[in-house]
Amino acid sequence: MRLIPVLTALLVTAILYFVVVERDRLAAFAGNGASEEATDKVAEASTELTETPSDDAGLIRVVAMRSAASTIDSAVVLRGxxxxxRQVEVRAETSGLVITxxxxRGSHVTAGQELCRLDVGTSTAVLAEAKARxxxxxxxxxxxxxxxxxxEARLEEAKINDNAARKLSEGGFxxxxxxxxxxxSVRAAEASIQSATSGLESTQAGIESAQALVAxxxxxxxxxxxxxxxxxxxESRTAELGSLMxxxxxxxxxxxxDPIRIVGFVxxxxxxxxxxxxLAGARLTTGQEVTGQVTFVSRSADPQTRTFRVEVTVPNADLAIRDGQTAEIMISADGAAAHFLPQSSLTLNDEGTLxxxxxxxxxxxxxxxxxxxxxxxxxxxxxxLPEKADVIVVGQEFVVEGVQVAPTYRELDQ
Incomplete structure (x- = not known):
């Protein structure tokens, strides 16, 4: 039973001996192990540095995308x-009181349908007088x-008498x-014909004047x-009953x-x-999308904006499209080669060019x-852009033209 305390005392004595008497040798042993581990790490790091290429040292790293041009259906986009x-304001041409x-407002009307009627007043009496005349x-x-x-008969008789008198005169009779x-007598008959003809023409002139009055x-x-x-x-309520026009x-x-026009300026x-x-399409502010055709292209530019008026005619059988709605118009044009890029890749140069x-x-x-x-x-x-181009999509704001960079390439998910 006294063996354990004895062994414990011997172990403590041995530890104290190494700590006090063999202290230098113990420190040297511990130092050699740490030095070997540190030496191994330095060697590994040197090996890695040796294997890493040093060609890109000091160059700015950017991310670029390899892009190739594709043919797309181009479109002219404008707002309108x-x-x-058709639109017309029906206005009165004469005066009178409205009797209808x-x-x-908003009613459907057909061509020739009565909108307003005025009191006849003396108009019918004037018409009757003109017809009487x-x-x-x-x-x-x-x-x-x-x-x-x-x-004309008198002239003919006068000519016969004159001819007979001349022949008798030549024979001495x-x-x-x-x-x-x-x-x-002949001359008098001719004057009578002129007078009668003038009277007939005057009568005919009177008829024409009377016809004009009737019309x-x-x-x-x-x-x-x-x-x-x-x-x-x-579009507006018609004139009120009893109002003076x-x-x-x-x-x-x-x-x-129906149809309706969508107007823009190109x-x-x-x-x-x-x-x-x-062919053209339009997207209204309500989200509705419609299609139609270009029916008019102006030949003269607006002097203020230097733009040209373009009209697109669109069917509107259900009258869902109203007059005066804002629309984004897209007019088809010939196909063109284009690159598909992220919007974040766009930038400006020192002159402000996009x-x-x-x-x-x-x-x-x-x-x-x-x-x-x-x-x-x-x-x-x-x-x-060229048919193929390596476009910088990350880091383009940190480089300028003529600088050498170290690009890393990635693909764009289209």
Whole structure:
């Protein structure tokens, strides 16, 4: 039972001996182990440094993407608004009181439908008087024609008598006085014909004047009723019952919305790409998308904006599209080669030109101006680059043209 305390005492004594008496040898043994481990680590690090290439030392690292051009359907994109195909303000041409009930705003109307009617007043009386004058003038025609016929008969008789008197005078059977008398009768008959003809022409002029009065009176009666010039919608309520209208007073506004036009203005740099008959689409602010055709391209630029008016005609049978809505218009054009890049790769140079920085042979950075072709949620189509280009997508803001870089390449998920 006393063996354990004895062994414990011997172990403690041995430890104290090494710590106190053999202290230097123990420290040397521990130091050699640590030195060997440190030496191994230094050797491994040296080996790694030796194996790592030193060609990119001091170069700026960037991330680039190898991009190849693809042919896409190009489109001219512009903003515009919808316009009614036809719009007219129906106004009064004469004065009078409105005697019809007003039509409700937004009502459908057809061509020729009555919108407003005015009180006839004295218009019918004026028309009746004009027609009476016309009948009176027409009744004078037979009498004038008879007068002309009578004058012509007298002239014929006078000529016969004059001819007979001349022949008798040549044979010595009639005096010169009789010849002179018959000649005077001829001249008098000719004057009678001219007078009768003038009377007939005056009567005919009176008829034409009476006809003009009848036409004016009938036109005045027609102006009392205002009708829709074409099928459409009433944009405003028609004139109120009992209101006094003067020439130029508004009766109502009529719109035709089927088909409807979408109008935009194309800059002069793109106008050569837009042609009549081209397919076009539009996206309204409501999210509705419609398609149609280009039906008009202006030949004259707006003097203020230097843009050209373009109209796209779109079917609108359900009248869902309204006049004056904002729309984004896309007009199809010839296909073009373009690169699909992330929008974050775009940058500006010192002159403020939009473009991208690419990596050329030898890792040299170059700046290329680009043209925006089409954008989307996951990238953008651009033109103006070579068929193949290594576009810097990370780090382009930290390098300038002519600098050598160390690129790392990655692919873009399209």
């Amino acid at each position: 608004q919808t316009e009614a195909d 009930e007003p039509l409700r 016309l009948l009176e003038a027409q009744a004078r025609i037979p009498s004038a024609q008879a007068t002309v016929a009578e004058a 009639a005096s010169s006085t009789r010849v002179a008398s018959t000649a005077a 004016a009176a009938e036109r005045e009666v027609e102006r009392l009723t205002m009708t829709a010039p074409f099928d459409g919608l009433l 003067q020439p130029g007073s508004l009766c109502g506004t009529v719109l035709r919305l 800059p002069e740099t793109d106008i050569s790409r837009v042609n009549e008959g081209s 473009g991208v920085r690419i990596v050329e042979d030898g890792g040299i950075v170059a700046f290329k101006a680009i043209e925006l072709m089409r954008d989307g949620t996951d990238g953008i189509w651009v033109g103006g």
